[in-house]
Amino acid sequence: MRKVRVDLPENGYDILIGENLEEEIASYFAEAGFSSRVLILSDSNVGKVHGEKFAEMLRRVGKQPSVLLVPAGEGSKSLSEAERAYTKAIEVGLDRKSVIVALGGGVVGDLAGFIAATYMRGVPFVQIPTSLLAQVDSSVGGKVAVNHRLGKNLIGAFYQPKRVFIDLHCLTTLPRREISTGLGEIVKYGVIFDEEFFEYLEEHAEAILALQPETVEHLVVRSCEIKAEVVTKDERELGLRAILNFGHTLGHAIEKETRYVRYNHGEAVAVGMMGAAYLSHEMGLIENSEVARLRALLEKFSLPTQAEGCTEDGMMAAIIHDKKAVDGKVKWILMEAVGRVRAVTDVPEPTVRKCMRMIVSD
Numbered sequence: 001m002r003k004v005r006v007d008l009p010e011n012g013y014d015i016l017i018g019e020n021l022e023e024e025i026a027s028y029f030a031e032a033g034f035s036s037r038v039l040i041l042s043d044s045n046v047g048k049v050h051g052e053k054f055a056e057m058l059r060r061v062g063k064q065p066s067v068l069l070v071p072a073g074e075g076s077k078s079l080s081e082a083e084r085a086y087t088k089a090i091e092v093g094l095d096r097k098s099v100i101v102a103l104g105g106g107v108v109g110d111l112a113g114f115i116a117a118t119y120m121r122g123v124p125f126v127q128i129p130t131s132l133l134a135q136v137d138s139s140v141g142g143k144v145a146v147n148h149r150l151g152k153n154l155i156g157a158f159y160q161p162k163r164v165f166i167d168l169h170c171l172t173t174l175p176r177r178e179i180s181t182g183l184g185e186i187v188k189y190g191v192i193f194d195e196e197f198f199e200y201l202e203e204h205a206e207a208i209l210a211l212q213p214e215t216v217e218h219l220v221v222r223s224c225e226i227k228a229e230v231v232t233k234d235e236r237e238l239g240l241r242a243i244l245n246f247g248h249t250l251g252h253a254i255e256k257e258t259r260y261v262r263y264n265h266g267e268a269v270a271v272g273m274m275g276a277a278y279l280s281h282e283m284g285l286i287e288n289s290e291v292a293r294l295r296a297l298l299e300k301f302s303l304p305t306q307a308e309g310c311t312e313d314g315m316m317a318a319i320i321h322d323k324k325a326v327d328g329k330v331k332w333i334l335m336e337a338v339g340r341v342r343a344v345t346d347v348p349e350p351t352v353r354k355c356m357r358m359i360v361s362d
Contacts, residue, residue, distance in 0.1 A: 046104040105134045137227070139161070151256065251268040
């Protein structure tokens, strides 16, 4: 088992990474000092497989768990599902020392964290991510939110989990597309922070796609290390943490334009990263060879580099509502090289539109 520390001044926590972590999870819940009632939030896919098994494990250590399943998919990151979760929490008697457990992918983690941050003005929560995307991204860092019909993640908070348990064995049950979507965020870490890691992805693509255990462990551990380092330096996205948004401004616009059903998050981010790379080239920050290098790696991982079902005007409208826009100005995270990015706010609209056309296919 490997451990990565998110070393925050007040709300630091450990990320535990390994295979078959049931004993470690059971021991933690037995000793952590939570009250007896636990709410397990999962989705209709993961919960059917793992929900009751996890609840039984908690019963063995003296807890009284209740399970709430939300429909699988981005649509469950909503105020209506949040209200349903609040109602469940009240009905089963959760108190201020009760813990909410996020058992599932990124949607479940974001929703459970949002509930935990706001129920009784804040109760503890624990992340047990089951998708590669959630393991390397959304379960770490404390961003929790639900969506609004006008934009993604517009209603939320910064609220850190008490612990994150990443069981790599869960990845063996995922379909190939779910592996690819997680790889979209993993590629991002190489682009924004670590060229050596990017080179590792280029050189070990076959082993990664074959889910070779040592390779997968390195991917997850290194991704968590990078995110933990960034979050530790800038918990509330006042500066450095903005680099984690590389590819996300356009990615979120693509998700909204396609109603959150055509592309999953990592796929949309992959296309968004290509758009950001084109913008970087148009702004004179990188050579075309760097753009081609990123495109080649995304294609190795079966990730899209263009999006269907989007319009230039629709995407422009979406980025204006993006939570990173201030006074109508979008903060773009652009490449200076593989492994290094910078924030830019003076990108001309015609340049943005030109690069949008490059990532939209008919």
